[in-house]
Amino acid sequence: MTTVFFEGKFVPLEEAKISIMTHAFLYGTSVFEGIRAYWNEIDKKMYIFRPLEHFERLKQSAKILRLELNHTPEQMVALTQELLRRNAPKEDMYIRPISYKAGMRIGPALLNNPSEFCMFTVPMGDYIDTDKGVSVVVSNWRRIEDNAIPARAKIAGSYVNTALAKTDALLSNFADAIVLDERGHVAEGSAMNIFIVRSGKLITSQVSNNILEGITRSSIIELAQNELGLEVVEREIDRTELYIADEMFFCGTGAQISPITSVDYYDVGNGSIGSITTSLKNLYFSAVKNKNPKYAHWCVEV
Numbered sequence: 001m002t003t004v005f006f007e008g009k010f011v012p013l014e015e016a017k018i019s020i021m022t023h024a025f026l027y028g029t030s031v032f033e034g035i036r037a038y039w040n041e042i043d044k045k046m047y048i049f050r051p052l053e054h055f056e057r058l059k060q061s062a063k064i065l066r067l068e069l070n071h072t073p074e075q076m077v078a079l080t081q082e083l084l085r086r087n088a089p090k091e092d093m094y095i096r097p098i099s100y101k102a103g104m105r106i107g108p109a110l111l112n113n114p115s116e117f118c119m120f121t122v123p124m125g126d127y128i129d130t131d132k133g134v135s136v137v138v139s140n141w142r143r144i145e146d147n148a149i150p151a152r153a154k155i156a157g158s159y160v161n162t163a164l165a166k167t168d169a170l171l172s173n174f175a176d177a178i179v180l181d182e183r184g185h186v187a188e189g190s191a192m193n194i195f196i197v198r199s200g201k202l203i204t205s206q207v208s209n210n211i212l213e214g215i216t217r218s219s220i221i222e223l224a225q226n227e228l229g230l231e232v233v234e235r236e237i238d239r240t241e242l243y244i245a246d247e248m249f250f251c252g253t254g255a256q257i258s259p260i261t262s263v264d265y266y267d268v269g270n271g272s273i274g275s276i277t278t279s280l281k282n283l284y285f286s287a288v289k290n291k292n293p294k295y296a297h298w299c300v301e302v
Contacts, residue, residue: 034252055077092124135174203233216256
Protein backbone atom coordinates (compact mmCIF):
# COMPACT_ATOMS: atom_id res chain seq x y z
CA MET A 1 0.00 0.00 0.00
CA THR A 2 1.41 3.36 -1.04
CA THR A 3 1.22 6.16 1.51
CA VAL A 4 0.90 9.84 0.60
CA PHE A 5 0.63 13.08 2.56
CA PHE A 6 -2.76 14.71 1.96
CA GLU A 7 -4.37 17.69 3.69
CA GLY A 8 -2.44 17.38 6.92
CA LYS A 9 -2.04 13.64 7.40
CA PHE A 10 -0.52 10.48 5.98
CA VAL A 11 -3.15 8.40 4.19
CA PRO A 12 -3.27 5.56 1.64
CA LEU A 13 -3.04 6.81 -1.93
CA GLU A 14 -6.56 5.52 -2.63
CA GLU A 15 -7.99 7.94 -0.03
CA ALA A 16 -6.27 11.07 -1.38
CA LYS A 17 -9.06 12.57 -3.50
CA ILE A 18 -10.10 16.06 -4.57
CA SER A 19 -13.44 17.24 -5.94
CA ILE A 20 -13.95 17.94 -9.63
CA MET A 21 -14.89 21.47 -8.48
CA THR A 22 -11.48 22.08 -6.88
CA HIS A 23 -10.13 25.46 -8.02
CA ALA A 24 -6.69 24.06 -8.87
CA PHE A 25 -8.27 21.47 -11.16
CA LEU A 26 -10.47 24.05 -12.87
CA TYR A 27 -7.87 26.80 -13.31
CA GLY A 28 -4.40 25.28 -12.84
CA THR A 29 -3.90 27.29 -9.63
CA SER A 30 -1.30 25.13 -7.94
CA VAL A 31 2.46 25.12 -7.61
CA PHE A 32 4.71 22.12 -7.25
CA GLU A 33 8.24 20.85 -6.96
CA GLY A 34 10.02 17.88 -8.47
CA ILE A 35 12.57 16.37 -6.08
CA ARG A 36 14.72 13.28 -6.48
CA ALA A 37 15.71 10.78 -3.83
CA TYR A 38 18.52 8.40 -4.79
CA TRP A 39 19.09 4.89 -3.49
CA ASN A 40 22.74 4.20 -2.71
CA GLU A 41 23.12 0.50 -3.29
CA ILE A 42 26.49 0.33 -1.52
CA ASP A 43 25.42 1.69 1.87
CA LYS A 44 21.74 0.70 1.44
CA LYS A 45 20.48 4.19 2.18
CA MET A 46 18.19 6.70 0.51
CA TYR A 47 19.32 10.30 0.03
CA ILE A 48 17.07 13.22 -0.91
CA PHE A 49 18.89 15.68 -3.14
CA ARG A 50 18.82 19.29 -1.92
CA PRO A 51 15.27 19.13 -0.51
CA LEU A 52 15.54 22.34 1.51
CA GLU A 53 16.36 24.36 -1.61
CA HIS A 54 13.40 22.78 -3.38
CA PHE A 55 11.00 23.67 -0.59
CA GLU A 56 12.37 27.18 -0.36
CA ARG A 57 11.60 27.52 -4.07
CA LEU A 58 8.12 26.08 -3.47
CA LYS A 59 7.60 28.81 -0.88
CA GLN A 60 8.57 31.45 -3.45
CA SER A 61 6.23 29.95 -6.05
CA ALA A 62 3.42 29.87 -3.49
CA LYS A 63 3.96 33.54 -2.70
CA ILE A 64 3.63 34.49 -6.37
CA LEU A 65 0.36 32.56 -6.64
CA ARG A 66 -0.94 33.82 -3.27
CA LEU A 67 -0.97 30.37 -1.74
CA GLU A 68 -0.59 29.90 2.00
CA LEU A 69 1.77 27.17 3.20
CA ASN A 70 1.11 25.69 6.63
CA HIS A 71 4.62 24.24 6.88
CA THR A 72 8.07 25.78 6.79
CA PRO A 73 10.60 24.47 4.27
CA GLU A 74 12.35 22.65 7.12
CA GLN A 75 9.11 21.01 8.20
CA MET A 76 8.41 19.92 4.63
CA VAL A 77 11.84 18.27 4.47
CA ALA A 78 10.95 16.31 7.62
CA LEU A 79 7.58 15.32 6.11
CA THR A 80 9.41 14.07 3.01
CA GLN A 81 11.77 11.97 5.12
CA GLU A 82 8.83 10.47 6.99
CA LEU A 83 6.89 9.76 3.79
CA LEU A 84 9.85 7.89 2.31
CA ARG A 85 10.35 5.98 5.58
CA ARG A 86 6.74 4.83 5.52
CA ASN A 87 6.95 3.62 1.91
CA ALA A 88 10.49 2.24 2.36
CA PRO A 89 11.53 2.15 -1.32
CA LYS A 90 14.80 0.56 -2.41
CA GLU A 91 15.15 2.42 -5.72
CA ASP A 92 15.47 5.98 -7.01
CA MET A 93 12.32 7.99 -6.32
CA TYR A 94 10.64 11.14 -7.56
CA ILE A 95 8.87 13.32 -4.99
CA ARG A 96 6.02 15.66 -5.97
CA PRO A 97 4.87 18.18 -3.31
CA ILE A 98 1.94 20.38 -4.38
CA SER A 99 0.38 23.48 -2.87
CA TYR A 100 -3.00 24.21 -4.41
CA LYS A 101 -6.07 26.40 -4.27
CA ALA A 102 -8.71 24.17 -2.71
CA GLY A 103 -11.81 26.34 -2.94
CA MET A 104 -14.72 24.68 -4.76
CA ARG A 105 -16.16 27.44 -6.85
CA ILE A 106 -16.36 28.99 -10.28
CA GLY A 107 -14.18 32.06 -10.93
CA PRO A 108 -10.39 32.39 -11.28
CA ALA A 109 -9.66 34.87 -8.46
CA LEU A 110 -6.97 33.84 -5.96
CA LEU A 111 -8.32 35.86 -3.01
CA ASN A 112 -10.43 34.32 -0.23
CA ASN A 113 -9.55 30.94 -1.65
CA PRO A 114 -8.20 28.33 0.81
CA SER A 115 -4.90 26.54 0.20
CA GLU A 116 -4.03 22.89 0.77
CA PHE A 117 -0.87 20.80 0.52
CA CYS A 118 -0.19 17.24 -0.59
CA MET A 119 2.81 15.11 -1.53
CA PHE A 120 3.42 11.74 -3.14
CA THR A 121 6.38 9.67 -4.34
CA VAL A 122 6.84 7.40 -7.35
CA PRO A 123 9.78 5.38 -8.66
CA MET A 124 11.67 7.18 -11.43
CA GLY A 125 14.61 6.26 -13.59
CA ASP A 126 15.79 8.39 -16.51
CA TYR A 127 13.32 11.00 -17.78
CA ILE A 128 15.59 11.37 -20.82
CA ASP A 129 18.35 8.94 -21.74
CA THR A 130 21.42 10.13 -19.85
CA ASP A 131 23.80 7.61 -21.42
CA LYS A 132 23.24 8.36 -25.09
CA GLY A 133 23.15 11.73 -26.76
CA VAL A 134 19.65 12.84 -27.74
CA SER A 135 18.38 14.72 -30.79
CA VAL A 136 16.22 17.77 -30.09
CA VAL A 137 14.40 20.47 -32.03
CA VAL A 138 13.85 24.19 -31.50
CA SER A 139 10.14 24.48 -30.82
CA ASN A 140 7.69 26.75 -32.63
CA TRP A 141 6.10 27.37 -29.23
CA ARG A 142 7.70 30.26 -27.30
CA ARG A 143 8.37 30.21 -23.58
CA ILE A 144 5.79 32.07 -21.52
CA GLU A 145 6.84 35.56 -20.42
CA ASP A 146 7.38 36.70 -16.84
CA ASN A 147 4.64 39.31 -17.25
CA ALA A 148 2.18 36.62 -18.39
CA ILE A 149 2.84 33.51 -16.27
CA PRO A 150 6.26 33.64 -14.56
CA ALA A 151 8.45 30.68 -15.49
CA ARG A 152 10.44 31.06 -12.25
CA ALA A 153 7.36 29.82 -10.39
CA LYS A 154 6.46 26.16 -10.96
CA ILE A 155 2.79 26.88 -11.65
CA ALA A 156 0.88 23.82 -12.82
CA GLY A 157 -1.20 25.72 -15.37
CA SER A 158 1.89 27.05 -17.12
CA TYR A 159 3.03 23.52 -17.97
CA VAL A 160 0.56 23.45 -20.84
CA ASN A 161 3.31 25.46 -22.55
CA THR A 162 5.72 22.62 -21.81
CA ALA A 163 3.22 19.97 -22.91
CA LEU A 164 2.70 21.59 -26.31
CA ALA A 165 6.42 21.93 -27.01
CA LYS A 166 7.30 18.43 -25.78
CA THR A 167 4.45 16.76 -27.66
CA ASP A 168 5.31 18.45 -30.95
CA ALA A 169 8.91 17.31 -30.54
CA LEU A 170 7.87 13.71 -29.90
CA LEU A 171 5.50 13.71 -32.87
CA SER A 172 8.45 14.81 -35.03
CA ASN A 173 10.61 11.96 -33.63
CA PHE A 174 12.82 14.17 -31.46
CA ALA A 175 13.55 13.37 -27.82
CA ASP A 176 12.64 16.85 -26.58
CA ALA A 177 12.46 20.53 -27.47
CA ILE A 178 14.37 23.75 -26.87
CA VAL A 179 12.14 26.78 -26.41
CA LEU A 180 12.96 30.41 -27.22
CA ASP A 181 11.67 33.50 -25.46
CA GLU A 182 9.51 36.05 -27.27
CA ARG A 183 12.64 37.93 -28.41
CA GLY A 184 14.04 34.81 -30.04
CA HIS A 185 16.73 34.00 -27.48
CA VAL A 186 17.21 30.51 -26.04
CA ALA A 187 15.29 30.07 -22.81
CA GLU A 188 15.56 26.40 -21.83
CA GLY A 189 14.33 22.92 -22.68
CA SER A 190 10.66 22.01 -22.52
CA ALA A 191 10.94 21.43 -18.76
CA MET A 192 14.63 21.71 -17.96
CA ASN A 193 17.55 24.13 -18.14
CA ILE A 194 20.18 24.05 -20.86
CA PHE A 195 23.95 24.51 -21.03
CA ILE A 196 26.21 24.84 -24.05
CA VAL A 197 29.99 24.71 -24.28
CA ARG A 198 31.87 27.10 -26.56
CA SER A 199 35.65 27.46 -26.58
CA GLY A 200 35.95 25.79 -23.19
CA LYS A 201 33.39 28.04 -21.50
CA LEU A 202 30.15 26.75 -19.99
CA ILE A 203 27.27 29.00 -21.02
CA THR A 204 23.67 29.05 -19.81
CA SER A 205 20.67 31.36 -20.08
CA GLN A 206 20.24 34.10 -17.51
CA VAL A 207 17.56 33.73 -14.83
CA SER A 208 15.89 36.79 -16.38
CA ASN A 209 15.43 34.93 -19.70
CA ASN A 210 12.11 33.40 -18.61
CA ILE A 211 13.58 30.22 -17.17
CA LEU A 212 13.05 28.23 -14.02
CA GLU A 213 15.78 29.08 -11.52
CA GLY A 214 16.95 25.49 -11.48
CA ILE A 215 18.46 23.77 -8.47
CA THR A 216 20.22 21.23 -10.67
CA ARG A 217 21.40 24.20 -12.75
CA SER A 218 22.99 25.82 -9.69
CA SER A 219 24.55 22.48 -8.72
CA ILE A 220 26.13 22.13 -12.17
CA ILE A 221 27.53 25.66 -12.01
CA GLU A 222 29.14 24.90 -8.64
CA LEU A 223 30.57 21.58 -9.82
CA ALA A 224 31.90 23.12 -13.03
CA GLN A 225 33.65 25.93 -11.21
CA ASN A 226 34.93 24.01 -8.19
CA GLU A 227 35.83 20.65 -9.72
CA LEU A 228 36.69 21.44 -13.35
CA GLY A 229 37.83 25.05 -13.00
CA LEU A 230 35.54 26.11 -15.83
CA GLU A 231 34.43 29.63 -16.53
CA VAL A 232 30.64 29.74 -16.33
CA VAL A 233 28.85 32.51 -18.21
CA GLU A 234 25.17 33.37 -17.67
CA ARG A 235 23.93 35.40 -20.63
CA GLU A 236 21.50 35.52 -23.54
CA ILE A 237 22.05 32.72 -26.07
CA ASP A 238 21.20 33.15 -29.74
CA ARG A 239 19.49 30.30 -31.58
CA THR A 240 22.35 29.91 -34.05
CA GLU A 241 24.80 29.42 -31.20
CA LEU A 242 23.12 26.05 -30.71
CA TYR A 243 24.30 25.01 -34.17
CA ILE A 244 27.96 25.87 -33.56
CA ALA A 245 28.26 24.78 -29.94
CA ASP A 246 30.99 22.30 -29.03
CA GLU A 247 28.83 20.50 -26.46
CA MET A 248 25.32 20.79 -25.08
CA PHE A 249 23.16 19.21 -22.38
CA PHE A 250 19.89 19.56 -20.53
CA CYS A 251 19.81 19.53 -16.75
CA GLY A 252 17.03 19.31 -14.19
CA THR A 253 15.55 17.10 -11.51
CA GLY A 254 13.83 14.95 -14.12
CA ALA A 255 16.37 15.27 -16.91
CA GLN A 256 19.36 15.00 -14.55
CA ILE A 257 22.26 15.47 -17.02
CA SER A 258 21.05 14.63 -20.52
CA PRO A 259 23.64 15.10 -23.31
CA ILE A 260 22.40 16.61 -26.59
CA THR A 261 24.19 15.56 -29.77
CA SER A 262 21.90 17.09 -32.40
CA VAL A 263 19.73 20.22 -32.71
CA ASP A 264 17.48 20.79 -35.74
CA TYR A 265 19.53 18.12 -37.58
CA TYR A 266 22.79 19.98 -36.86
CA ASP A 267 25.40 17.88 -35.07
CA VAL A 268 26.54 19.33 -31.77
CA GLY A 269 30.32 19.36 -32.04
CA ASN A 270 31.28 16.11 -33.75
CA GLY A 271 27.92 14.53 -32.96
CA SER A 272 29.06 12.62 -29.87
CA ILE A 273 28.95 13.33 -26.14
CA GLY A 274 31.70 15.78 -25.17
CA SER A 275 34.30 15.43 -22.44
CA ILE A 276 33.01 18.34 -20.32
CA THR A 277 29.47 16.95 -20.40
CA THR A 278 30.76 13.51 -19.43
CA SER A 279 32.82 14.89 -16.54
CA LEU A 280 29.92 16.94 -15.19
CA LYS A 281 27.55 13.99 -15.48
CA ASN A 282 29.91 11.77 -13.51
CA LEU A 283 30.42 14.44 -10.85
CA TYR A 284 26.69 15.01 -10.57
CA PHE A 285 25.72 11.36 -10.14
CA SER A 286 28.48 10.91 -7.59
CA ALA A 287 27.16 13.88 -5.61
CA VAL A 288 23.45 12.95 -5.65
CA LYS A 289 24.14 9.45 -4.34
CA ASN A 290 26.29 10.90 -1.55
CA LYS A 291 29.50 9.33 -2.87
CA ASN A 292 31.45 12.59 -2.76
CA PRO A 293 32.06 13.87 0.81
CA LYS A 294 32.57 17.44 -0.47
CA TYR A 295 28.88 17.58 -1.42
CA ALA A 296 27.40 15.53 1.40
CA HIS A 297 25.56 18.68 2.56
CA TRP A 298 23.40 18.40 -0.58
CA CYS A 299 22.10 14.98 0.49
CA VAL A 300 19.55 14.42 3.26
CA GLU A 301 19.46 10.87 4.54
CA VAL A 302 16.17 9.08 5.02
